[in-house]
Amino acid sequence: xxxxxxxxxxxxxxxxxxxxxxxxxxxxxxxxxxxxxxxxxxxxxxxxxxxxxxxxxxxxxxxxxxxxxxxxxxxxxxxxxxxxxxxxxxxxxxxxxxxxxxxxxxxxxxxxxxxxxxxxxxxxxxxxx
Numbered sequence: 001x002x003x004x005x006x007x008x009x010x011x012x013x014x015x016x017x018x019x020x021x022x023x024x025x026x027x028x029x030x031x032x033x034x035x036x037x038x039x040x041x042x043x044x045x046x047x048x049x050x051x052x053x054x055x056x057x058x059x060x061x062x063x064x065x066x067x068x069x070x071x072x073x074x075x076x077x078x079x080x081x082x083x084x085x086x087x088x089x090x091x092x093x094x095x096x097x098x099x100x101x102x103x104x105x106x107x108x109x110x111x112x113x114x115x116x117x118x119x120x121x122x123x124x125x126x127x128x129x
């Protein structure tokens with residue numbers, strides 16, 4: 001998974017330490033409930049991935065290129081739904097204005113909602129029906 005890649009793992013470990021994410025909460029990567037973790041943790045993690053820039057602003061180009069790089073064709077008909085999630089996420093992030101730390105954390109939480117929670121539900125829960 002993307003958070004296990006060496007260049008990401010070190011950064012995520014720093015975020016985990018900085019925000020005192022308890023070991024059981026690390027399972028948030030596997031579980032859809034993202035709200036048990038500090039929103040600023042998510043901002044920290046998404047900065048490492050480049051979804052947020054150094055100022056904490058949403059980087060649409062980097063985010064979109066991440067999903068182009070990953071060949072989504074294996075998803076079949078779900079690929080369209082992934083694209084819908086990305087569009088909805090872009091729209092939700094546009095509404096979060098401001099440059100203060102709270103806005104940055106709000107963006108991090110919104111990204112987690114889109115790219116952790118919503119994607120997970122789409123990719124794993126839908127397949128069990």
